[in-house]
Amino acid sequence: MYPLFILMQILTPDFFQTSAFLPAPHARPDGTVWGFHAHRKINRLAVFTLPPEMIGFYKAHIEFLSRNAVTPDKRRYAVEGEAPRHFIDLDAYPDTTCAGLPRHWPDAVARFGEDSLALHGIVPWHIQLVKFQLTEAFRVQDPDRILKLSADLGHYIADANVPLHTTRNYNGQLTGQQGIHGLWESRLPELLDEEYDFFTGPADYLASPQKTAWKAVFNAHAALDSVLRIEKELTLQYRETEKYSFEERNGQTIKVYSEAFSRRYHQQLAGQVERRMRAAVKMVGDFWYTAWVDAGQPDLNRLTDFRSSGEDRKKEESEPSGWLRRLFQVREESN
Numbered sequence: 472m473y474p475l476f477i478l479m480q481i482l483t484p485d486f487f488q489t490s491a492f493l494p495a496p497h498a499r500p501d502g503t504v505w506g507f508h509a510h511r512k513i514n515r516l517a518v519f520t521l522p523p524e525m526i527g528f529y530k531a532h533i534e535f536l537s538r539n540a541v542t543p544d545k546r547r548y549a550v551e552g553e554a555p556r557h558f559i560d561l562d563a564y565p566d567t568t569c570a571g572l573p574r575h576w577p578d579a580v581a582r583f584g585e586d587s588l589a590l591h592g593i594v595p596w597h598i599q600l601v602k603f604q605l606t607e608a609f610r611v612q613d614p615d616r617i618l619k620l621s622a623d624l625g626h627y628i629a630d631a632n633v634p635l636h637t638t639r640n641y642n643g644q645l646t647g648q649q650g651i652h653g654l655w656e657s658r659l660p661e662l663l664d665e666e667y668d669f670f671t672g673p674a675d676y677l678a679s680p681q682k683t684a685w686k687a688v689f690n691a692h693a694a695l696d697s698v699l700r701i702e703k704e705l706t707l708q709y710r711e712t713e714k715y716s717f718e719e720r721n722g723q724t725i726k727v728y729s730e731a732f733s734r735r736y737h738q739q740l741a742g743q744v745e746r747r748m749r750a751a752v753k754m755v756g757d758f759w760y761t762a763w764v765d766a767g768q769p770d771l772n773r774l775t776d777f778r779s780s781g782e783d784r785k786k787e788e789s790e791p792s793g794w795l796r797r798l799f800q801v802r803e804e805s806n
């Protein structure tokens with residue numbers, strides 16, 4: 472997800488002159504936390520979907536899981552190969568059936584090549600990879616990796632549930648709706664999520680994480696039409712000075728979508744952001760639980776007192792980009 476301050480960068484003409492496919496690294500100053508709100512909340516709430524055998528360990532580390540829900544976004548600009556893991560441009564493919572867009576990574580690579588796939592994003596495949604890695608971390612009972620991979624997986628799953636992460640028109644730049652990305656995924660939840668209902672019920676075992684990951688991006692993509700259409704319709708009803716307002720953030724005055732416009736957009740979307748966030752919470756819980764079951768349900772109680780050092784994060788980030796393909800060659804999803 473894009474931090475709110477990026478939304479403001481996005482609203483400036485400079486952004487469009489300097490941006491390529493994704494925001495340029497200089498568009499994001501370090502050290503600010505705006506806009507990461509939804510990611511943190513999704514990882515935090517997913518903990519409460521877990522069964523008794525898991526919840527003790529996850530609750531003990533809930534601050535880590537919440538804080539690190541945004542680590543993959545921080546890596547986007549520093550780690551080669553990170554950026555494509557956050558989205559998939561489904562509309563870049565003329566045929567998105569299994570035949571046109573292979574659901575298994577090796578088949579997709581054989582058909583399109585890694586570079587082409589990276590250009591249009593790989594989030595549904597990457598979710599499968601991180602799920603596999605998390606299962607292995609459970610299997611060897613490595614608490615540091617379990618926590619880092621759980622936090623990462625929560626991030627990618629949350630991204631996969633965002634309609635604007637499934638399209639080339641990811642910020643409305645092709646339809647004159649620049650800034651809509653931040654409106655949908657940052658402004659609305661930051662303003663309104665205290666009013667959202669996040670009750671999901673307990674985590675379920677996923678017979679096919681691969682199918683679940685694909686279903687998430689297709690469900691998100693199905694919501695795209697209303698995301699764009701409703702913003703366009705509302706914009707016709709608001710003057711520029713009503714659509715936007717100014718707020719103080721970290722000592723700076725920034726332009727944001729006004730509260731009135733944001734609330735109206737939320738109403739017109741009939742709770743769509745709320746539904747997608749809730750789906751993400753449930754899906755994160757389901758994936759954590761499924762990885763643990765697939766690893767043979769190791770006893771997590773003895774790992775609960777673990778203190779994360781965070782030392783091997785750098786090592787993890789410097790892994791060569793070909794690791795994704797290699798791991799999928801080691802083990803593939805069953806169907």
Ligand SMILES: [Zn+2]
Nearest residue numbers: 472544557630
């Ligand atoms: Zn992301």
